[in-house]
Amino acid sequence: MPALEVLVVGGGVIGAATAYALARRGRRVLLLEQFTIGHARGSSHGLSRSISSVHSRLHHMRLVAAARQAWRRLEDDSGQRLLIKTGVLDIGHADSPAIQASIAHLGAVDEEVEILGLYELRARFPQLALTDKTIAIYQPEGGILPASRCVATLVEQARRYGAKVAVGVRVSRIKPEGSGVRVDADGTVYWAQRAVIAAGSYSSVLLQHLDVAVDLSTTCEQVAFFSPRHRVLSKLGYLPVVRDYGHHPGDHLLVCYPDLGEGIKVERHGAGIPVADPYEPPPIPDPAENERIAQRLAQTMPGFANQVLYAETCRFTHTPDGDFVIDTHPEYNQILIAIPGSSCGFSVAPIVGEILSDLAMHGTTSYDIAPFRLARLHRIG
Ligand SMILES: Cc1cc2nc3c(=O)[nH]c(=O)nc-3n(C[C@H](O)[C@H](O)[C@H](O)COP(=O)(O)OP(=O)(O)OC[C@H]3O[C@@H](n4cnc5c(N)ncnc54)[C@H](O)[C@@H]3O)c2cc1C
Structure with missing residues (x-):
């Protein structure tokens, strides 16, 4: 059994929130980011993102409302003011x-x-x-939400709870091995019990090796x-x-x-x-x-x-229907995938992190993730 419990790919808001949720629950977690935390070649940088639970999709309303509480918990934990009303x-x-x-x-x-x-x-x-x-x-x-500061705070708090974070490391392949995963990154091989793909606009590059065919x-x-x-x-x-x-x-x-x-x-x-x-x-x-x-x-x-x-x-x-993917891989439940493909993806991050942490630790979550299942989009073959 690999000593590393969860390897998270991607240091945007989703990967950072997942590493934080896992580390806070005492899991041994490694976060790999190919550029730097806060870089401008993804989706999570900048001065601000809006948060409002008014939404045309009911399940998003519920997710944002739960996320607001999770941001408050992060504020208490970190001593940082992150929600600007x-x-x-x-x-x-x-x-x-x-x-x-x-x-x-x-x-x-x-x-x-x-x-x-x-x-x-x-x-x-x-x-x-x-x-x-x-x-x-x-x-x-x-x-x-002050976007770059939120991501920095999540990473800082994940580290405080013991998560390891490495930047400038690009994952080239994630491969299921037995009940765990082998992760190749810049000439180094990592072994972990679970991997979380939180790679934003780079997701397809990693998913193509895992037979996940989704039109992103x-x-x-x-x-x-x-x-x-x-x-x-x-x-x-x-x-x-x-x-x-x-x-x-x-x-x-x-x-x-x-x-x-x-x-x-x-x-x-x-x-x-x-x-x-x-x-x-x-x-x-x-x-x-x-x-x-x-x-x-x-x-x-x-x-x-x-x-x-x-x-x-x-x-x-x-995503083809504009909704998120938050799920385990259809075949390999040691691999988790999160793509918050809509405009409220930032605001829900701490809840998505908790959901992914639940899935990584227990294989299930109390949140209703039925609307975010991959099966609705995934083409077989
Ligand atoms: C203009 C704009 C306005 C928005 N407004 C809002 C808003 O008001 N409210 C809201 O809630 N949301 C908003 N969003 C959406 C929100 O910002 C995104 O949904 C969210 O930031 C996505 O985060 P992510 O972590 O999935 O992706 P990213 O931030 O892109 O993070 C993915 C990370 O993975 C890394 N990575 C990828 N592949 C690898 C690899 N192979 N190895 C190592 N690292 C890798 C990348 O470098 C990147 O840092 C907005 C987005 C945009 C563009």
Whole structure:
């Protein structure tokens, strides 16, 4: 039996949360990251991610609500403040399918949520452009997770509980051997009882050797920071995270964050460019996309932003149905796979880490992972 209990591949938020959950439960765990913790060639770097349990998929609402408690436990454990409460406001056309689906699930989790009509919206958020068809859902408990700092804290705490972490080590192959695994990485062979693949946009490279045929695709999304025109109205306490689903079919989701000192951060989700090879370096941000983001922001909050301060990129990994994979390998239950392929993947990380830790230790978990099973996507042969 190998002395190493679990080897985690990937030092993004999911791998870090898994290593933390396992180490905290006293397991001997090794985390291998091919670049550095916090690097910019994956999905978990940057200033912020939003957290809100308002979601069009009921199982995500439940997962985010549980994750909020898990982030609080990490805060207590680490002494770091990680959840920045700003409120999260979802707005869009009253007929928007995403908004309608979210409204249908309200009440399913025990968290305060308000549906705001035009009068209240105008009074509370004068920044917003509204039409008589605008509808909004506001979650006061929603907010921001400082992304890179969260990952660093998870890694730091995993180490504190005894996890080993090695960076600059690329895993080339994971092979089931008896009831354990053999992991080849940069000329070194590791043996472990279990392996967790938390490789984000690089997952396919490892899964192809394990006969897991899932159509994953990756896009590189652009994020732009703007100097605020209204200094006060863009600050924490005045501006919540705004997620605008738009008023027209085909509108990309626009996500706008309050100014935390680096300007107003704005993203157009799903507008990214395809990434054919995960090892190709990230592209230089495109000024034309900054312009498109600015135009869309002007529709949501007219005259709110000045010029672009800077832009950066980040990767989305897409599963065919846009939902996560959190499961054991269909044949080898000593290999676990996690791909949080949707836009709330960061916020649920500490719960995903606990689920993977349960699966690695006991082969089962009390969380309902039926919606995340690989079988729904996996093609045999
Ligand atoms: C623009 C944008 C906005 C987003 N907004 C939100 C939001 O508001 N709220 C939210 O909850 N989520 C959001 N997300 C999604 C969220 O950030 C991701 O779902 C999450 O960060 C994915 O984490 P991960 O650990 O799976 O992947 P990654 O962060 O990519 O981590 C995978 C790691 O594995 C390493 N790795 C891969 N292969 C190997 C190998 N062979 N050997 C060693 N190491 C390896 C990689 O180098 C990488 O560090 C957003 C994403 C983007 C791009």
